[in-house]
Amino acid sequence: xxxxxxxxxxxxxxxxxxxxxxxxxxxxxxxxxxxxxxxxxxxxxxxxxxxxxxxxxxxxxxxxxxxxxxxxxxxxxxxxxxxxxxxxxxxxxxxxxxxxxxxxxxxxxxxxxxxxxxxxxxxxxxxxxxxxxxxxxxxxxxxxxxxxxxxxxxxxxxxxxxxxxxxxxxxxxxxxxxxxxxxxxxxxxxxxxxxxxxxxxxxxxxxxxxxxxxxxxxxxxxxxxxxxxxxxxxxxxxxxxxxxxxxxxxxxxxxxxxxxxxxxxxxxxxxxxxxxxxxxxxxxxxxxxxxxxxxxxxxxxxxxxxxxxxxxxxxxxxxxxxxxxxxxxxxxxxxxxxxxxxxxxxxxxxxxxxxxxxxxxxxxxxxxxxxxxxxxxxxxxxxxxxxxxxxxxxxxxxxxxxxxxxxxxxxxxxxxxxxxxxxxxxxxxxxxxxxxxxxxxxxxxxxxxxxxxxxxxxxxxxxxxxxxxxxxxxxxxxxxxxxxx
Amino acid sequence: xxxxxxxxxxxxxxxxxxxxxxxxxxxxxxxxxxxxxxxxxxxxxxxxxxxxxxxxxxxxxxxxxxxxxxxxxxxxxxxxxxxxxxxxxxxxxxxxxxxxxxxxxxxxxxxxxxxxxxxxxxxxxxxxxxxxxxxxxxxxxxxxxxxxxxxxxxxxxxxxxxxxxxxxxxxxxxxxxxxxxxxxxxxxxxxxxxxxxxxxxxxxxxxxxxxxxxxxxxxxxxxxxxxxxxxxxxxxxxxxxxxxxxxxxxxxxxxxxxxxxxxxxxxxxxxxxxxxxxxxxxxxxxxxxxxxxxxxxxxxxxxxxxxxxxxxxxxxxxxxxxxxxxxxxxxxxxxxxxxxxxxxxxxxxxxxxxxxxxxxxxxxxxxxxxxxxxxxxxxxxxxxxxxxxxxxxxxxxxxxxxxxxxxxxxxxxxxxxxxxxxxxxxxxxxxxxxxxxxxxxxxxxxx
Numbered sequence: 025x026x027x028x029x030x031x032x033x034x035x036x037x038x039x040x041x042x043x044x045x046x047x048x049x050x051x052x053x054x055x056x057x058x059x060x061x062x063x064x065x066x067x068x069x070x071x072x073x074x075x076x077x078x079x080x081x082x083x084x085x086x087x088x089x090x091x092x093x094x095x096x097x098x099x100x101x102x103x104x105x106x107x108x109x110x111x112x113x114x115x116x117x118x119x120x121x122x123x124x125x126x127x128x129x130x131x132x133x134x135x136x137x138x139x140x141x142x143x144x145x146x147x148x149x150x151x152x153x154x155x156x157x158x159x160x161x162x163x164x165x166x167x168x169x170x171x172x173x174x175x176x177x178x179x180x181x182x183x184x185x186x187x188x189x190x191x192x193x194x195x196x197x198x199x200x201x202x203x204x205x206x207x208x209x210x211x212x213x214x215x216x217x218x219x220x221x222x223x224x225x226x227x228x229x230x231x232x233x234x235x236x237x238x239x240x241x242x243x244x245x246x247x248x249x250x251x252x253x254x255x256x257x258x259x260x261x262x263x264x265x266x267x268x269x270x271x272x273x274x275x276x277x278x279x280x281x282x283x284x285x286x287x288x289x290x291x292x293x294x295x296x297x298x299x300x301x302x303x304x305x306x307x308x309x310x311x312x313x314x315x316x317x318x319x320x321x322x323x324x325x326x327x328x329x330x331x332x333x334x335x336x337x338x339x340x341x342x343x344x345x346x347x348x349x350x351x352x353x354x355x356x357x358x359x360x361x362x363x364x365x366x367x368x369x370x371x372x373x374x375x376x377x378x379x380x381x382x383x384x385x386x387x388x389x390x391x392x393x394x395x396x397x398x399x400x401x402x403x404x405x406x407x408x409x410x411x412x413x414x415x416x417x418x419x420x421x422x423x424x425x426x427x428x429x430x431x432x433x434x435x436x437x438x439x440x441x442x443x444x445x446x447x448x449x450x451x452x453x454x455x456x457x458x459x460x461x462x463x464x465x466x467x468x469x470x471x472x473x474x475x476x477x478x479x480x481x482x483x484x485x486x487x488x489x490x491x492x493x494x495x496x497x498x499x500x501x502x503x504x505x506x507x508x509x
Numbered sequence: 510x511x512x513x514x515x516x517x518x519x520x521x522x523x524x525x526x527x528x529x530x531x532x533x534x535x536x537x538x539x540x541x542x543x544x545x546x547x548x549x550x551x552x553x554x555x556x557x558x559x560x561x562x563x564x565x566x567x568x569x570x571x572x573x574x575x576x577x578x579x580x581x582x583x584x585x586x587x588x589x590x591x592x593x594x595x596x597x598x599x600x601x602x603x604x605x606x607x608x609x610x611x612x613x614x615x616x617x618x619x620x621x622x623x624x625x626x627x628x629x630x631x632x633x634x635x636x637x638x639x640x641x642x643x644x645x646x647x648x649x650x651x652x653x654x655x656x657x658x659x660x661x662x663x664x665x666x667x668x669x670x671x672x673x674x675x676x677x678x679x680x681x682x683x684x685x686x687x688x689x690x691x692x693x694x695x696x697x698x699x700x701x702x703x704x705x706x707x708x709x710x711x712x713x714x715x716x717x718x719x720x721x722x723x724x725x726x727x728x729x730x731x732x733x734x735x736x737x738x739x740x741x742x743x744x745x746x747x748x749x750x751x752x753x754x755x756x757x758x759x760x761x762x763x764x765x766x767x768x769x770x771x772x773x774x775x776x777x778x779x780x781x782x783x784x785x786x787x788x789x790x791x792x793x794x795x796x797x798x799x800x801x802x803x804x805x806x807x808x809x810x811x812x813x814x815x816x817x818x819x820x821x822x823x824x825x826x827x828x829x830x831x832x833x834x835x836x837x838x839x840x841x842x843x844x845x846x847x848x849x850x851x852x853x854x855x856x857x858x859x860x861x862x863x864x865x866x867x868x869x870x871x872x873x874x875x876x877x878x879x880x881x882x883x884x885x886x887x888x889x890x891x892x893x894x895x896x897x898x899x900x901x902x903x904x905x906x907x908x909x910x911x912x913x914x915x916x917x918x919x920x921x922x923x924x925x926x927x928x929x930x931x932x933x934x935x936x937x938x939x940x941x942x943x944x945x946x947x948x949x950x951x952x953x954x955x956x
Contacts, residue, residue, distance in 0.1 A: 028815065031625050031853050042592060042859040047866055048943040049873035054757060054865060057872050058891045062728050064759045069632035070857045075594055078854050082598045082622070082846075089618035091606030099608055106513050107606050110558050115781075118576050119569030125586055125783030127573065127917055128908060134571030135782045148551050160644035160785070161839035163826070171686060200826035200836035204655075206686045209831045249539045279550050280537050286544045296839065300513070304843030305619040306609040306641070306803065308785035324682075346682035350585065350647040350675055350772070351783025363565060369555030372511050379514050381536045386524040402539050429614050440827075457515035458524060489614035494816035496613075499808035503797065503820060505638050506628040 026490040027084035032507050034081060035071035041078050088490055089305070090434055096460050098387075100406045100437035100449025101195065101245055103275050103297035108367065111300065111360035120359055125351040129336055135355065136335035140328045142362045143312075149365075149373070150271075150291045151284020152314030156323045158353040162272060163197040165292030165311030166239070168324060170205035171345040172290055172315060173237045173266045175322040179343060182264065185236035189228055189260075191220050193246060193441040195272060198239045207236055214443055218246040218399045222255055232263025241270040242286065243277070245441040245449070246399065247384065247406035257287025266290065266319075274298045275453070276381055276405035279374030289316050295354075299361040310357040324348045379454035380405040383461060387452050390465035394472035398444055405453070411446030412475050419475040421446040423482035427474070430488045431467040511555065575780065577915060579945045581874075583895050583936025584724070584920040585646065585673050586783065587775045589753065589863065590940050591851070595777040598850045605843050609803075613818045619842075620817035623805040626849040633755050633852070634769040635762020636791035641803040642841040643788030646772025647676040650718060650749055651683035652801045652835055653768045653790060657716035657745035658689055659834065660799055665713045667692045667738075669701040671723035672749060674925040680718075689715070699727045699888035699897075707737050714741040716768075720749040721758075725922075725934060726871075726895025727888060728758065735765025752776055752789070754893045756864025768792045777851030778844050787844040798824060801835030863939045867894040871937035874946045878935070881954060887922075887932045897922060899932040902956055907933065914952050 054063065073081075090097075097104035115121065119134055129136070143155045159165040170188065177185045188202035190209045202209035213224040220240070229235055238260045242250045250256065260267050269288035275298045283291045295301050296309030303309070315323060325344045326337035337352075368376060381404050388397070388407045396410040411421045425435035425448075437449040452461060474481045486492055510517070516524070521533070530536060537545070556564075580588040599605060603618060610616030610623075623641045630639040643649040654666045666684065668677060670693050677693070684691045692709055695702045701719055710717060717738035721729035731748055738746035748766040750758075753775045761769045773787030774780070792800060798821060806820030826833040855863060871894045878884050878898060887897035900907075904921035911918040919935040926932075937946070 030621070031849075032628070039856070040858065041594070041854040041856060042862075044590075044859075044862055044866060044939060047869060049870050049946070052869060052872065054868060057868060058728065058757070058893075062758055062891065064755070064757060068756065068857045068860055070629065070855070070860060071853050072856045072858075073853060075854070078594050078850060079597065082850060083601065085618040085621055086598075086601040086603040087618070088615075088621070089603040089607050090612075090615035091603045093602035093606045097608065102608055104608060107602075108513055110561060112600070112605075114562070114565045117566060117569040118574040119566075119572040121779045121781050122575040123572050123782040124575065124580060124582050124588070124780050124917060126582055126584055126920060128912060131573040131578075131912065131917070132782065134568040137571065138565075138568050145552055151546075160648070161837075163836045163838040164644060164648075167686075167836060171682065174686065196825075196827035196830045196833070197836050197838050199831035200829070200833040203831040203833070204686065204836045206688065251539055251541055254541060254543060277540070279546065281540050281544050281546050285546065294839075302605045302843075303608045303839075304605050305607045305616075305846070306842035307839040308644075308841045308844060309839040310785075346685075347647070347675060347678040348682055349679065349784075350645040350786065353783070354785040355782040356779075357785060359565070363561055365552065366556055366561045366564065367558070368511065368513075370550040370552040372514075372555040373550065373552070375511060375514060378533050378536065379516050382516065382521065382524055382528075382533065385528045385530075385536060389527045389529075402536065404539075425612070426614070429612070434608075434615065435612055455513050455515060458517075458520040460515075486614050491614055491617060491810040491814050491816040492812060494613045494810045494818045495808045496818050496820065499806040499818050499820040500823070503804075504807040505624075505797075505804060505820075506631045507624070 030507055031073065031081050032071050034073050034077045037072055039072045039074045041073055041075040095432060096456060096464055097434040098436050098450045098452050099434065100451040101272050103451060103453055105300055105453040106455035107300055107302040108364060111363040114363040115356040115359040120356065133335055136328050138359065138362055140330055140335055142358055145365050146293060146312055147314055149278065150314045151282030152291055153317045154320045154323060155312050155314035157312045157358055158324050158349045159311040159313055160349055160354055161307060161309045162292060162294040162311045163201060165313045166197055166201040166270065167204060168313045168348050169268050169290040169292055170201055172319050172322045174205060175345050176266065176319055177236055184234050187234050188236055189238040191240065193244050193443050194239065194241065195245060195270065198270060218248045219244065219250050220252065220256060222252050225256060225259060229259060229263050235263050235265040237266040237268055239268040239270055241273055243273045243404035246408045247403040249404055253286045272297060273405060276377055278377040279370065280377050289319060295357055295361045300364045301357050301360040308354050308357060310354040376454045383452040383454060383456055387450065387461050387465060391468055394469050406449060406451035408441065408444050409448040410444050411448065412472055417475055418479045419482045421448050423485060424471055426493065427471045427482045427485035428467065429486035433464055433467060578917050579915065580917045581919050581935045581949060582917045584934055585675065585772060586780055587936060587938055588780065588940055589775045589938050591777050591779060592854050594854055595847050595850045599843050599847050604846060610819060613816060617817060620805050622846050622849050624807060624817050626845045627805060629849060629852045630789050630791050633752055634791045635760030636769050637794045638797045638800065639791040640800045641805060642845045643790055643802055643837065644841065645786045645788045647679040649770035649788030649790050650676045651680045653747045653770045654680055654716050654718065655683060655687060656796065656799050656801060656834065657747060657768065661715040661743040663713055663715035664688060665690045665692060666716045667694060667709055667714055668718040669694045671696045671701055671725060672718060672720040673724045699725045699890055700729050701734060703733055703737060706734065710737055710741045710744065712742045714744045716745045716747050718747045722751055722754055722893040725888060725897050726892040727890045728893060731761055731764040731766065753864055756860040757868065768796060773848050776848040778847050785841060785844055787841045787848055799834055802837045802840055866939035867937060870941055871896060874935065874937045877946055877950045878953060884953060887929060894938060895934055895936045897932050897934045903931060904933050907956060910956050911952060916949060
């Protein structure tokens with residue numbers, strides 16, 4: 025029987041997991057310090073457990089999880105690469121971790137230097153002029169980027185531009201960000217080859233007067249390089265718009281191509297994807313945003329500058345969009361990223377992209393006999409299959425994903441991008457060995473065979489996990505969002 | 510070979526053959542010639558672990574770590590004690606190397622701790638629903654304002670000038686893109702001027718935002734502010750609170766708050782030069798289907814076993830795209846685990862004890878530092894763990910002197926409030942000792 029307790033169910037009056045030193049100042053009754061009307065008279069509604077309870081409980085919970093350290097995690101567009109351990113150690117160095125953000129500048133020179141150097145490295149990798157490290161995640165980077173685009177148009181008195189073009193293959197965050205930034209997202213269709221349809225783009229642009237910009241992921245969510253990018257950039261720029269690069273898939277092009285050289289004006293990187301920092305079960309990540317020279321004046325403040333040997337925080341940006349986040353960003357995530365960039369260097373980063381692309385195309389070559397491949401071409405770091413091959417198969421992509429759990433793999437991203445039916449989006453990343461890829465391909469082939477001969481195995485999968493297909497409809501219809509005892 | 514790349518040169522040849530290509534270069538032939546990078550990146554060459562460690566240690570050592578300093582600085586980030594268990598649990602790689610729990614069968618660990626976190630936040634704040642976190646306290650205020658404006662379909666947001674200045678700057682940045690009008694209420698003797706607030710609330714008011722304890726550490730009258738806010742039609746009352754203060758202060762849910770947000774850094778998350786921290790958001794049930802970010806719900810699996818899933822996803826960007834409530838995707842994941850472990854480790858009595866000791870030590874420090882009359886309290890109002898002192902000496906001079914004595918001094922209020930020139934905001938947590946406070950006092954007396 026798997027462990028099935030909630031921490032609240034371990035609580036027993038009188039247990040303690042914590043002890044403070046005795047109070048060493050005058051022990052005045054709190055009612056004499058703070059008026060009673062502000063004070064909580066009731067007991068706190070928190071559990072009472074021992075330290076042993078805490079450790080056993082969360083260790084048991086961790087055993088119900090699957091991480092990159094557990095095994096292969098080919099989630100498309102999520103870049104679940106291995107998280108190097110030295111990065112964790114570096115982020116916990118005393119001088120980094122026990123540092124208050126508002127300490128005087130002479131006390132934080134090491135952190136400022138790290139941010140300064142990281143910005144330079146990221147700018148070089150992206151082909152951009154300056155970069156803010158403030159955004160907390162990819163979506164936050166997108167929002168910051170669109171704020172910058174908005175500020176650019178506003179400064180020019182160009183107030184008619186209220187639309188952002190987004191391809192139909194885009195991540196959900198792109199249209200959501202455009203709407204949040206006060207724009208109307210307009211969809212542009214993809215061709216049957218899976219890339220932006222330039223003719224359709226021209227139609228969407230029209231006379232161009234209301235186009236603020238275009239958001240594009242390149243390689244896109246199908247794993248395809250947008251080969252018409254130069255033409256796309258020209259069309260958008262001619263219309264007076266700006267180009268936004270969603271860096272979710274930057275792992276494919278490190279050291280091989282740069283968004284800045286493709287014509288992008290604004291770029292974000294997902295530090296937790298491309299630069300190996302852990303996903304942490306959903307965060308925290310970081311989403312630095314780079315811009316070309318003509319947009320530097322709008323960056324959020326502060327920026328880190330250098331004067332001789334001294335580093336300082338520069339707030340002197342009169343046209344800044346303002347602050348987008350508390351303090352200076354997710355510093356300890358940035359330490360991990362810099363540790364990774366130093367480790368890999370110019371040669372290693374290029375090798376990352378090359379191996380990521382090699383792994384993806386190799387894995388594809390092993391799967392296309394059994395799985396439908398809607399677009400048969402050269403891919404970058406990921407590829408998208410359209411479910412199982414064959415007619416009248418009962419098994420869906422969801423069934424394949426659930427069956428993969430029995431084989432000990434994390435399933436790929438499923439049912440995304442929306443333009444491919446029964447999509448299975450597979451991104452192996454560069455950190456996986458050929459043996460792992462072969463084992464995964466073998467499992468996928470066996471599952472395809474099971475779909476043909478014993479589909480019940482798929483339909484009822486997973487069989488070996490601690491829970492099996494939890495009822496999501498019930499959860500949404502009758503929400504239980506906290507423990508009620 | 511590189512330690513994190515597992516393909517050998519022999520593998521590479523075999524794999525290229527399987528693909529039907531002759532070289533790695535051919536894998537990149539779809540990138541148009543004109544945008545290929547035909548040079549090496551201008552970065553240093555790859556390095557060994559030993560070299561990277563030595564260099565980053567050198568940078569870290571250029572900072573003044575709080576291990577060598579005594580910290581009386583707060584202003585939104587606090588030097589509370591973090592029990593050892595927290596780091597041990599968040600260092601389990603099954604937690605930190607996992608992704609967002611989209612596959613519930615192999616993510617019950619993450620899903621359950623988020624469910625526990627939501628429960629703890631609701632219990633602490635006195636609210637009915639909590640999301641699974643936002644980036645930080647500042648953006649949580651902005652997201653709450655956007656949500657309130659969307660719910661009420663109104664544009665005016667009233668915020669007190671006693672809310673942390675940086676949070677107000679973030680709100681202004683966010684407000685601009687949604688065309689919200691931000692109206693700031695003045696302060697009187699360090700707290701929100703409720704008479705002024707009364708005169709500002711009307712039927713166009715989407716939200717009223719008050720922080721308590723406020724930026725100066727003073728306890729605001731949330732109950733009265735809520736009553737005033739609710740004079741508006743469908744006006745949300747948003748309270749931003751320090752979760753540690755809820756060890757002793759009344760829960761905002763009982764005082765009339767509709768939405769409660771705050772910075773959770775104090776709950777087991779290190780200062781780390783400003784991030785990553787933890788934004789939390791809890792609300793009344795009415796807001797359940799409008800909350801930004803992820804939410805975990807309890808359900809049953811095929812065999813009727815209790816299990817947990819991400820739920821109410823129709824609110825979120827990956828389903829609703831341009832109609833989503835917010836664009837947030839990655840959130841603070843692992844930091845919610847830190848906060849969860851912190852809260853259950855402290856438990857019913859521990860959190861109260863941390864809050865009580867912080868308060869009692871802060872009052873002791875206030876008394877001690879003002880004894881001679883050289884430094885005077887800026888306000889005479891009840892506070893939690895921070896208080897402001899004013900004197901004839903410039904804060905820069907004071908903090909420089911303290912720095913020489915290995916003390917991180919307080920926050921110079923004149924930076925944000927010109928009317929409080931020469932005022933410094935000190936923070937005292939349970940970690941400070943009587944000896945440290947006495948030493949601070951004697952150095953201040955000597956300036």
